[in-house]
Amino acid sequence: MENTPLTRAYLETLSTTDLVVLADESGIDIPEGLNRRFIIGELLELVEDNSSDIEDSSNLVDAEYTITAEILPETYNETQITMLLRDPGWVFAYWDFHTTLFSALTGNYRFETFFLRINSLSSSTPPAVIDFFDVEVGPHDRKWYVHLPGKAYSCRVDLYSRNTQEKEQLLARSVETCIPSCGVGESVFDSKQKNPPLVELSGITELRKNHFRNHRQSFN
Amino acid sequence: MADNALIFLLNAELPYIRHPDQPGCVAETHLFNALSYTYLPLLRTCTSLETEGIPFKLAISFAPVLCEMFADPLLQERYIETLDKSIDFGLSELDRNSLSPEIRDLIKIHLDQLQLNRRDFVEIYEKNILKKFDYFANHGYIEILATTATNCYLPLYTDIPEAISAQIETGLITYRKHFTSIPSGFWLPAMAYTPGIECTLKAYGFQYTILESHGLLFADPIPDAGLFAPAFCRNGFTVFGRDKIACLEVYDSAHGFITNPDYLDVNRDIGFELDEDILSALFNTKLGRRMTGFRYWANRKTASESAYYQFHKAHAQVCEDARKFLDRRMEMLDKASALLEGEPVSTVCAFPASIFGGIWYEGISWLENLFRIAADENQTCFALFSQVMRQKTPDKRISPYYSSWLDSGYNEEVLNNSNDWMYPFVRKATTRMIDLAERFPDDSGLKERSLNMASRELLLAQSMDWFYMMNEGEQSEYARQRFEESVRAFTVVYESLGSNFISTEWLTTTEKRHTLFSEINYRVFSKKK
Numbered sequence: 078m079e080n081t082p083l084t085r086a087y088l089e090t091l092s093t094t095d096l097v098v099l100a101d102e103s104g105i106d107i108p109e110g111l112n113r114r115f116i117i118g119e120l121l122e123l124v125e126d127n128s129s130d131i132e133d134s135s136n137l138v139d140a141e142y143t144i145t146a147e148i149l150p151e152t153y154n155e156t157q158i159t160m161l162l163r164d165p166g167w168v169f170a171y172w173d174f175h176t177t178l179f180s181a182l183t184g185n186y187r188f189e190t191f192f193l194r195i196n197s198l199s200s201s202t203p204p205a206v207i208d209f210f211d212v213e214v215g216p217h218d219r220k221w222y223v224h225l226p227g228k229a230y231s232c233r234v235d236l237y238s239r240n241t242q243e244k245e246q247l248l249a250r251s252v253e254t255c256i257p258s259c260g261v262g263e264s265v266f267d268s269k270q271k272n273p274p275l276v277e278l279s280g281i282t283e284l285r286k287n288h289f290r291n292h293r294q295s296f297n
Numbered sequence: 298m299a300d301n302a303l304i305f306l307l308n309a310e311l312p313y314i315r316h317p318d319q320p321g322c323v324a325e326t327h328l329f330n331a332l333s334y335t336y337l338p339l340l341r342t343c344t345s346l347e348t349e350g351i352p353f354k355l356a357i358s359f360a361p362v363l364c365e366m367f368a369d370p371l372l373q374e375r376y377i378e379t380l381d382k383s384i385d386f387g388l389s390e391l392d393r394n395s396l397s398p399e400i401r402d403l404i405k406i407h408l409d410q411l412q413l414n415r416r417d418f419v420e421i422y423e424k425n426i427l428k429k430f431d432y433f434a435n436h437g438y439i440e441i442l443a444t445t446a447t448n449c450y451l452p453l454y455t456d457i458p459e460a461i462s463a464q465i466e467t468g469l470i471t472y473r474k475h476f477t478s479i480p481s482g483f484w485l486p487a488m489a490y491t492p493g494i495e496c497t498l499k500a501y502g503f504q505y506t507i508l509e510s511h512g513l514l515f516a517d518p519i520p521d522a523g524l525f526a527p528a529f530c531r532n533g534f535t536v537f538g539r540d541k542i543a544c545l546e547v548y549d550s551a552h553g554f555i556t557n558p559d560y561l562d563v564n565r566d567i568g569f570e571l572d573e574d575i576l577s578a579l580f581n582t583k584l585g586r587r588m589t590g591f592r593y594w595a596n597r598k599t600a601s602e603s604a605y606y607q608f609h610k611a612h613a614q615v616c617e618d619a620r621k622f623l624d625r626r627m628e629m630l631d632k633a634s635a636l637l638e639g640e641p642v643s644t645v646c647a648f649p650a651s652i653f654g655g656i657w658y659e660g661i662s663w664l665e666n667l668f669r670i671a672a673d674e675n676q677t678c679f680a681l682f683s684q685v686m687r688q689k690t691p692d693k694r695i696s697p698y699y700s701s702w703l704d705s706g707y708n709e710e711v712l713n714n715s716n717d718w719m720y721p722f723v724r725k726a727t728t729r730m731i732d733l734a735e736r737f738p739d740d741s742g743l744k745e746r747s748l749n750m751a752s753r754e755l756l757l758a759q760s761m762d763w764f765y766m767m768n769e770g771e772q773s774e775y776a777r778q779r780f781e782e783s784v785r786a787f788t789v790v791y792e793s794l795g796s797n798f799i800s801t802e803w804l805t806t807t808e809k810r811h812t813l814f815s816e817i818n819y820r821v822f823s824k825k826k
Contacts, residue, residue: 084792124795137743140798149722149781161453161720164707165699171721220717252456255492257699258517272519274636278629279523280542281514288511291705 083124085150088117096120108180115176118154152176158193158236160251163222164292165258168195170234171220172249183216187240190214191248193221194237197229198253204231211237231255300641301630302680303623303671304537305664306507307650308484309336310360310448312762312779317371317810323585324775328366329379330588332426334654336367337414338661340422340429343438346668353668354679357430357650358442358484361471362760364427365813368475373424380415383590386579387411390567390591393575399605400593406608407591427475434478440681443472443480443503446814447760450711452491452699457724459731460759461494463821465501467756470816482506482682486761488539488647489701489708495534505535505682507647512700513538520695525633525642527686531694535686539647539702543629546622548652554618554663558596559610561658567591592658615659619666643685647702716767719780723758726787727822730755733794734822747799748819750808751790755822757811758783 088096096116100107105119156179158172170193182188193212198204207229214221225232236249272281311331314324346353366372387408394400422429433439445451446467454460465483472480483503485494490512498506505527513520513528513536520528524538547554554560568589573582579589595606626644633642653660671679703710712720730752737744758780766776786807793799 083796085788086792121792124792136797137747137793137799138797139743140793140800149784153721153725159721159724161708161712162699163709163712164705169712169717169720171717173721219721254456257492273521273523275521275523275525275633276514276519277523278633278636279514279525279538279540280510281519281523283542284511284514288706292707 083120085117085121088120089148111180114151115180118152118176122154156236156249158234158249158251160232160234160254162254162256165256166225166292168223168225168232168234168254169220170223170251172236173219174248178248179216182238182240182246185240187242189239189241191216191218191236191238192245193223194235195223195225196233196235197226198231198233200230204253225256229256230258300678301627301634302641302643302678302685303626303630304356304643304645304680304682304685305354305667306356306358306442306645306647306682307339307653308358308360308647309363309650310358310486311363311366311651312760312766313362313366313447313757313811313813315366315369315372315811315813319584320375321581321584323587325372325375325379326587328372329376330590331651331655332367332376332418333380333411333414333590334658335650335661336426337417338410338654339664340426341413341417342661342665343429343433346665347433347436347438351668351672352679353438354440354681354684355438356440356442356482356682358444358482359427359430359472359475360444360448360486361446361468362448362813364471364475367427368425369812370424371812377415377419377424380411380418382579384408384411384415386589387591389578403593403606403608404591411590431476431478434476437681440482440683441472441476441478441480442482442484442682444468444484445486446471447756448486448762449756449759450487450489450701450708450761450764451485451494452489452701452708453712453720454724454727454759455491455493457727457731458497459734459822459824460727461497462825463730463752464756464759465497466821467814467817469501470818471814474816487701487703487711488512489703490536490697491699492696495530495536495697496532499532499534503534505537505686507537507539507645507682508697509539509700509702509706510541511706512536512697513695515698515700516695517698518693518695521693522633522637522642525630525637525644526640527643528697529694531696533694536695536697537643537645537682537685540644541702543622543626543644543646544648546625547646547648548656554622555652555657555660556596557614557618559607559614560596561592561606561611562594562596563588563592563656563658565592565594567593611659612662615663616666616670619663619670622663623667623670641685643680645682710768711761711764713768715773716764719764719767722784723755723780726755726758726784726791729791730787730819730822731824733791734820735824737794738820738823743799743801743804744794745819746808747790747793747804749817750804751787752819752822753811753814753817754783754786754790754807756814756817758787 093113096113097107100116103123152173154176155173156175161169163169191214194209196206197208199207231253233253234251237245237247239245316322387404390404391401434441445464449464451461481504483498483506485506488509490508524540527535527537566588568587576582593605595604630642763776763780766772
């Protein structure tokens, strides 16, 4: 075990007992009954920390074999949230937890829920939150599609936890993302709006009809 | 009216489907069919038009992945083997259908095409068709646009600018490897525009791109000329708007030309109909049924309407549809020009190349007829983007609207419940790659080799093809495997660099499997200083 690279693929091959022993040898305190994937996460984090300390110019050594993981990891052991724009009306958010934090939060008997806070931001610098709403998510949820309120310049999704005693706790913030605002503004579906003749000839009326049919929620 | 220009663009793209250890796999069929029914016939058309002195202008965005597959000796040899098997199989089909003269005639036509393809591919193009496209580009007939290394959906990486730069830079390196021209245009994969991308493109020396109709028509402000002239972003970068309505006249699944009952039913292929015993002469049936190119029936809506394909009827329809399309474009351009008091106007028709010869068997012939009719009547002038770009930028500048040419008009096809699980992996791998490029800026030897391999696998994982294919039941498992394979390979390198051990045997095997982007430099993922 000593000379085997500690990769996720290798760690997945070990029994839970071996993982606990390895964690113990590495100085990681493992609470009893902790899920093996959390132990793997902790070990990998340690490897990553150690590798940053290794001089980067050190050479790679040819190993006899490489174990490739059969499955992709369930977690990257980091508390973070990411937001991607699906269309002008909807965003997709996905998140992950650091295993220790997750265990601490959900293991607390006062734990109530995780939730997403969807913030509408102004165009000022720095952007100000002009409105927000919350969406409760389950402890095992890792993704959510959110419909955006209109009128915001940009938006940001925050990941929070809440328990019965303390104030809500901010866990992670996505980057701010601009929400596309239609150049024809609120009149995009206004059939009475007069367009320049070449724009009309380009088919804007048909385009608007199609957008109204498929994306009306995106332009409220 | 002579300045009215019709710009025609084909987006040539396919997923990377090289499987050295699985000869005859179904995935390869897509590449070989594209060669047989789209690219070789297109080159023949271009050659005929050039020989006859008929002017033609065509823009093509060649995906670097496709170029790498066209230039791949293994795939070239396998294509020749496939052609040879098809020719032998065609001869046996003649015997099998000895009592059906209509089918025999169709088999003979198909055999002629197969033999022509083999001759052209081996003797004329010496197995690499890109040289001939480069020839046409150098002679002013074709304009070849650059694009990303893999078919990467850029709007979903705007918060990771290094990913976008890496895609563009590797795409450019591959462009220079296969073509001798300098690209002034850039094809955004899926025409997916996100505000600000014009700044990146301009920084790389590109002058224009093409957007879906609503990218221009919902812009702020709306360009006065609508889709009939290029518009200019706030940084002066030129954007052309695709005339989606015109394009749908061709391929709309309900009313487009492709639905005409006289055209070949490309989906009714004997590869899906005959007994495995018969087909086993053509391909390994255990690897899955597939398109063979032997298709005998015309497009009919019901089985009772079923009829054999008649070449002369389809040909007459091609001529009629080409004329109809040109008349309509000329009418629109004339109207637009009149509204602009005689100012030159243009319209852009951009299509996936796979429609021509693939979804629509007669598509290349239709395209040829467009050029022939236009030349005969001396009215519509086909043009290249670079010819239409105005010399001076006007005062009015726009902010184009978020858009793509996917059916939804935005990102829905590449970001939904069937494929959203992929983003945490590919984006994490991307940020890790940037980190590696920063940590190992000057490394060489085994480390450099590993990093180059990791960046190659990451670029492959970023290809939207896998995300898109996850929506399609029959292809989703293949897409999942390919995506996971690339992410896993990347992860092995990432973790190996942490532990300082890597198996060179594994590295060599992985490099041999995916031989594309041999000039790749992992430092393209570095942060721009």
